């Protein structure tokens with residue numbers, strides 16, 4: 139997820155572009171750049187690695203760049219590490235076409251190969267440079283204008299994009315094209331604006347156009363013209379935005395956490411698509427070949443917090459599917475216990491930030507022992523990503539809320555793909571079984587959407603427990619892994635004491651803590667363990683517990699025991715965590731809101747724990 143901006147008008151462009159980018163830093167902040175132009179003079183391009191302030195300093199807050207037309211970009215790397223070279227804007231070698239992009243070009247390698255055969259050279263590792271040069275290629279090959287050149291590129295590109303483009307032969311114009319990635323276009327008497335999101339332009343205008351999918355636009359100082367793929371103009375109404383700037387930054391949600399909870403379907407979909415090519419699981423970008431997969435003797439997941447909970451789920455899934463021994467270790471323990479690892483052990487370090495001190499130290503410990511390491515990481519170019527032998531990048535985009543949601547869900551998706559690939563390569567599941575599971579996995583994003591539609595019921599129930607003192611979450615197998623994450627969400631943002639227990643453990647001590655009215659959440663998504671967990675729920679109910687059941691549609695018998703039941707769509711049991719965790723994320727969120735707490739920045743916590 140990145141932020142793009144565009145401007146053409148009576149003012150100097152660079153300060154306006156920087157101001158807009160500052161409002162989009164939540165979309166990405168590892169590098170940034172501007173391209174600014176005055177009339178038909180050559181374009182000036184300045185890029186910088188690091189936060190936006192580095193670019194602002196480099197351009198004297200934009201005053202060092204002359205020109206009333208320009209585009210800008212703040213980056214969250216998905217292809218190519220954060221660097222000045224990979225920062226946008228990207229351009230054709232003769233600067234005939236200069237562009238910025240938010241999205242993912244899925245077939246960028248195929249297009250890059252085509253352009254290389256046509257004599258193009260590439261200076262960066264980005265998919266964006268490919269898109270820009272593809273427009274340049276069509277523009278020159280067919281000697282056509284921007285509309286036709288962009289349209290031809292749009293037809294060839296697979297993926298998502300919000301593009302802002304400058305053409306050397308068309309001064310004082312910013313061209314735009316959109317498919318699936320967000321873009322807003324604003325118009326005032328003296329200028330036209332373009333951005334990934336409303337906050338970037340709200341300071342200048344609240345009169346906006348919504349550009350549709352597979353549409354293009356030409357922005358001039360006093361007009362905006364829209365086109366469809368056929369090059370026909372499309373009439374649009376100028377509408378007025380009612381949001382204030384802060385609400386706009388959160389996409390209209392009250393908190394980043396709720397926004398990110400709702401971004402999970404897209405984040406999971408993007409992550410799955412990144413690991414699938416032509417209907418097959420393709421880990422070539424990860425670098426784990428079939429031969430390597432076959433020789434691995436055992437797996438150790440190492441992580442902290444929610445990432446550790448992904449490892450717990452991963453253990454059940456990987457062992458069940460690939461029949462390979464798996465253990466899970468807390469990074470802070472692993473790094474000090476001189477772990478017993480075999481020559482062909484694979485250590486998988488899971489980390490959203492890629493900078494967690496304990497997880498990084500654990501990675502280095504494994505590498506010092508000569509063990510192969512794989513990072514499941516959300517931040518391109520982070521320490522763990524750079525130091526691991528192999529990396530599986532999750533595509534959650536920047537996660538602002540301290541309590542992880544979308545990053546956690548994308549880590550699960552990565553684990554599913556790894557487990558299925560290992561099982562297939564090691565002959566534990568057939569190609570047909572793998573294909574069936576992959577087809578089901580592809581439905582998970584839509585099923586997450588369906589669970590989110592039920593959020594008002596969760597909100598109503600959470601409000602009843604805003605003053606709870608203790609909440610227990612119980613489950614068996616994967617349901618226990620779900621309870622661990624649900625319990626952490628509740629603790630870290632509502633400050634309510636919550637414990638996750640393997641349901642079979644209750645009788646070994648914990649059940650003595652159950653009193654009249656104690657809320658116990660029973661998670662029952664695993665068919666073979668359903669009756670066992672249900673009987674545990676009956677045990678605690680007989681001791682006064684108030685029971686919430688969390689299970690799949692169809693298991694209506696739960697309502698004979700539970701006082702309140704939440705259902706999730708049926709799915710392959712290996713993937714149930716992705717659906718069952720959503721109501722628990724919402725529960726933690728609503729409890730925190732009901733208690734008037736700082737949901738996005740809970741006390742004592744940091745987004746990335748880069749110290750021991």
Ligand code: AGP
Pocket residue numbers: 442443444445488489490491492493494497540541542543630744745746747
């Ligand atoms: C999760 O909600 C917490 N914010 C925390 O447990 C987090 O998962 C943990 O600190 C690991 O962070 P990482 O994924 O960036 O390594």
